[in-house]
Amino acid sequence: MYLIRGRxxxxxxxxxxxxxxxxxxxRISSILIRRSSNSLLxxxxxxxxxxxxxxxxxxxxxNIDTPFDLIVKKLFWLNxxxxxxxxxxxxxxxxxxxxxxxxxxxxxxxxxxxxTANFLExxxxxxxxxxxxxxxxxxxxxxxxxxxxxxxxxxxSVLKASTNMSELYTLYDVKxxxxxxxxAIVTNVSKQLAMYHKINIDISAIDEAIHLTSKxxxxxxxxxxxxxxxxxxLDRALAxxxxxxxxxxxxxxxxxxxxxxxxxxxARLELQHQLKQWQQDWQxxxxxxxxxxxxxxxxxxxxxxxxxxxxxxxxEEKNNQTAESSSIKTFAQxxxxxxxxxxxxxxxxxxxxxxxxxxxNNERHNQLVMLANKDLRLMRQNVISEFSxxxxxxxxxxxxxxxxxxxxxxxxxxxxxxxQDSIVKHVANAVKVSKVDTIDEAGPAISYLFLGPxxxxxxxxxxxxxxxxxxxxxxxxxxxxxxxxxxxAVAKLIGAPPGYEGFEAGGILTNSVRKRPVGxxxxxxxxxxxxxxxxxxxxILSDGRLTDNVGRTxxxxxxxxxxxxxxxxxxxxxxxxxxxxxxxxxxxxLNNTYRSExxxxxNGRENILHFKRLPLTVIERIIRREITKLNQSYxxxxxxxxxxxxxxxxxxxxxxxxxxxxxGLPGYIKTNIRPIIVNHILHHPNxxxxxxxxxxxxxxxxxxxxxxx
Numbered sequence: 001m002y003l004i005r006g007r008x009x010x011x012x013x014x015x016x017x018x019x020x021x022x023x024x025x026x027r028i029s030s031i032l033i034r035r036s037s038n039s040l041l042x043x044x045x046x047x048x049x050x051x052x053x054x055x056x057x058x059x060x061x062x063n064i065d066t067p068f069d070l071i072v073k074k075l076f077w078l079n080x081x082x083x084x085x086x087x088x089x090x091x092x093x094x095x096x097x098x099x100x101x102x103x104x105x106x107x108x109x110x111x112x113x114x115x116t117a118n119f120l121e122x123x124x125x126x127x128x129x130x131x132x133x134x135x136x137x138x139x140x141x142x143x144x145x146x147x148x149x150x151x152x153x154x155x156x157s158v159l160k161a162s163t164n165m166s167e168l169y170t171l172y173d174v175k176x177x178x179x180x181x182x183x184a185i186v187t188n189v190s191k192q193l194a195m196y197h198k199i200n201i202d203i204s205a206i207d208e209a210i211h212l213t214s215k216x217x218x219x220x221x222x223x224x225x226x227x228x229x230x231x232x233x234l235d236r237a238l239a240x241x242x243x244x245x246x247x248x249x250x251x252x253x254x255x256x257x258x259x260x261x262x263x264x265x266x267a268r269l270e271l272q273h274q275l276k277q278w279q280q281d282w283q284x285x286x287x288x289x290x291x292x293x294x295x296x297x298x299x300x301x302x303x304x305x306x307x308x309x310x311x312x313x314x315x316e317e318k319n320n321q322t323a324e325s326s327s328i329k330t331f332a333q334x335x336x337x338x339x340x341x342x343x344x345x346x347x348x349x350x351x352x353x354x355x356x357x358x359x360x361n362n363e364r365h366n367q368l369v370m371l372a373n374k375d376l377r378l379m380r381q382n383v384i385s386e387f388s389x390x391x392x393x394x395x396x397x398x399x400x401x402x403x404x405x406x407x408x409x410x411x412x413x414x415x416x417x418x419x420q421d422s423i424v425k426h427v428a429n430a431v432k433v434s435k436v437d438t439i440d441e442a443g444p445a446i447s448y449l450f451l452g453p454x455x456x457x458x459x460x461x462x463x464x465x466x467x468x469x470x471x472x473x474x475x476x477x478x479x480x481x482x483x484x485x486x487x488x489a490v491a492k493l494i495g496a497p498p499g500y501e502g503f504e505a506g507g508i509l510t511n512s513v514r515k516r517p518v519g520x521x522x523x524x525x526x527x528x529x530x531x532x533x534x535x536x537x538x539x540i541l542s543d544g545r546l547t548d549n550v551g552r553t554x555x556x557x558x559x560x561x562x563x564x565x566x567x568x569x570x571x572x573x574x575x576x577x578x579x580x581x582x583x584x585x586x587x588x589x590l591n592n593t594y595r596s597e598x599x600x601x602x603n604g605r606e607n608i609l610h611f612k613r614l615p616l617t618v619i620e621r622i623i624r625r626e627i628t629k630l631n632q633s634y635x636x637x638x639x640x641x642x643x644x645x646x647x648x649x650x651x652x653x654x655x656x657x658x659x660x661x662x663x664g665l666p667g668y669i670k671t672n673i674r675p676i677i678v679n680h681i682l683h684h685p686n687x688x689x690x691x692x693x694x695x696x697x698x699x700x701x702x703x704x705x706x707x708x709x
Contacts, residue, residue, distance in 0.1 A: 004076065044173065048225040139168050217475075233387060303351055313347070456613065510546060518558040651665070
């Protein structure tokens with residue numbers, strides 16, 4: 001009742017097969033057959049498949065190639081809900097002791113707890129907090145082994161449940177599958193989805209589901225990790241596709257579109273005939289399917305009614321027997337239908353007939369549905385459409401060609417980064433290499449250190465990369481290094497050691513990368529960080545890996561790292577120095593500030609880039625861009641803003657400040673021009689027309705007038 005044998009547990013998953021996890025299975029198998037620390041703590045994000053992996057241990061026992069040392073292991077799953085269902089502390093404790101006794105008496109036994117955090121919480125709530133110590137003690141005495149499954153966010157609470165958890169258990173971090181392994185898993189599960197929905201799935205739909213859920217990781221409602229995200233998207237897309245196509249078959253829409261395009265009258269008449277026939281056949285088929293639904297409802301309703309009659313008769317006979325003080329049935333009762341009365345026997349026979357008819361009706365229904373779905377196939381575009389509904393991202397943006405995006409990356413970046421053309425080209429080429437080149441190299445996808453004055457495009461470059469490489473600025477994760485000035489800042493990034501305050505929270509950086517293993521990570525103003533933090537950066541930039549406070553390895557290989565620094569600001573802002581002289585002096589100060597081993601990690605210093613001061617011509621382009629944004633924003637209201645080039649030039653000449661850079665002038669527009677427009681809209685919501693912005697050189701302010709249409 002409380003322990004489910006491995007074979008019984010596997011039987012509950014008749015279509016089970018483990019693909020894409022062979023390496024993980026081999027590694028946890030090797031842990032189970034070790035002499036010490038041979039119990040497992042399986043940790044991973046929600047949706048990664050830890051439970052599917054442990055089930056693979058049982059399935060592997062039927063494989064002739066599985067080592068005998070694993071075959072002899074007897075796996076038991078704990079039914080936690082059943083164990084704690086009574087709420088009676090004493091009873092629960094007795095049952096648990098019986099479980100431990102049974103496991104101890106069974107050689108080579110392994111206890112698997114699917115949700116360890118839930119188990120511990122239930123134990124604590126029922127006054128049985130000692131259960132974890134009992135398990136650990138049994139493990140220490142080699143009575144049996146234990147596999148604890150726990151989600152990432154609950155790992156710290158499980159580790160602190162007992163002081164010797166890390167000593168007894170080997171922590172195995174189940175990572176998200178990638179590449180061919182991810183494709184194999186999703187393809188395998190998609191067969192089950194196709195059977196359930198009775199609709200075939202094109203391979204392009206599978207590939208697109210994997211692509212979208214890997215690229216746009218922050219979209220809501222799709223599970224926490226791969227492969228669950230891609231599987232959930234396919235399931236949703238199939239449900240929406242079924243709902244849409246069962247209203248109107250795609251063939252009808254296709255014929256309707258062809259008729260609209262056809263100019264030849266003979267061909268048009270033939271298509272109209274086909275359309276009419278399709279519409280008639282489709283309506284008849286849907287009517288037949290509806291009949292099977294109606295029959296199912298009526299038959300089940302009748303069955304319930306007959307079952308209620310049987311229950312009433314049985315209760316009546318029981319009362320009669322009690323009244324007669326006799327438990328012996330008559331011969332007629334015995335021969336009529338076992339120990340049932342003739343009336344009950346007759347009702348049960350009717351139920352058997354109904355069950356038979358229901359089965360026949362179900363077969364007929366399935367045949368009709370298969371006929372309705374035979375020409376249906378979930379395609380790539382259907383997945384894109386469903387993801388667009390979930391994420392709110394326009395379908396045409398999701399449908400963008402990745403290769404074309406990479407080809408146009410430099411051009412796209414230049415629409416946001418002005419006056420730094422050589423840097424844009426350098427970064428764009430690095431991104432292309434990281435995405436296309438197949439040479440396997442350690443370290444993050446790309447890593448750059450940006451120097452230069454404030455407001456020249458360093459942070460904007462990071463945002464633009466997130467936008468044009470990953471499709472959304474939300475893919476940018478920013479760390480303000482002024483928050484990591486203290487010596488203990490390292491603990492904030494990777495997590496405090498066991499026993500210290502904050503251990504349960506884990507590391508801010510490592511937690512973030514585990515949640516978002518792709519994207520742009522911006523480390524702003526690194527000169528403000530404590531020197532010990534740079535030891536972490538050395539490891540990330542060199543190996544592309546980092547180990548958190550509980551021993552999990554975090555992978556940075558798909559992360560783009562951008563670091564910025566204010567070192568050399570005084571040189572960049574000195575207008576008496578040329579760009580080259582400022583760069584040379586800033587580089588010298590950089591060398592005196594940081595160790596060579598850190599600077600060399602930026603691709604042998606090739607990726608240490610110096611942003612130049614922006615000339616007035618570039619600042620004017622930025623202001624024109626801001627005015628264009630305003631016009632696009634108010635276009636739907638029938639409003640526009642006009643500012644001629646001479647006004648822009650005069651405004652930039654008067655207000656441009658090297659210290660604030662390009663940020664200052666857009667800030668002026670937001671503070672001084674946009675409020676005038678907004679106030680006009682509030683007072684005259686139905687007005688359409690043009691705002692004319694004229695710059696007064698004497699007052700150094702804009703004078704704005706409104707011209708109605």
